[in-house]
Amino acid sequence: MSAYNGQARIVGDDGTDVRVTASLTSYPDGLHTSWGGTLTPAPDGLPPLANLTEGRLQLPGGTEAEFLRPDTSDWVSTQQLKIIGQGSPPF
Numbered sequence: 001m002s003a004y005n006g007q008a009r010i011v012g013d014d015g016t017d018v019r020v021t022a023s024l025t026s027y028p029d030g031l032h033t034s035w036g037g038t039l040t041p042a043p044d045g046l047p048p049l050a051n052l053t054e055g056r057l058q059l060p061g062g063t064e065a066e067f068l069r070p071d072t073s074d075w076v077s078t079q080q081l082k083i084i085g086q087g088s089p090p091f
Contacts, residue, residue, distance in 0.1 A: 002026050004091035009058045010039065010049065018045040026089040035085035049081060057090060065090035
């Protein structure tokens with residue numbers, strides 16, 4: 001199991017480019033390693049992400065990974081986006 005806590009960006013095919021603070025962990029999931037966590041955008045970065053259900057996370061070193069966001073109402077009370085990573089962890 002590993003973790004990443006630091007800066008990242010959400011980048012999208014639609015031109016979305018929002019800086020976030022990521023708090024991510026990886027964990028064993030059967031024969032694979034899964035990952036996920038929370039993304040905290042600055043208050044002005046929240047509006048373009050309000051209805052985001054999937055995206056791509058880019059870490060400072062340039063590694064990227066796809067993610068899903070199954071609950072778009074999570075940010076209302078926490079100001080954070082909970083994500084489920086797809087594929088290998090980018091950290």
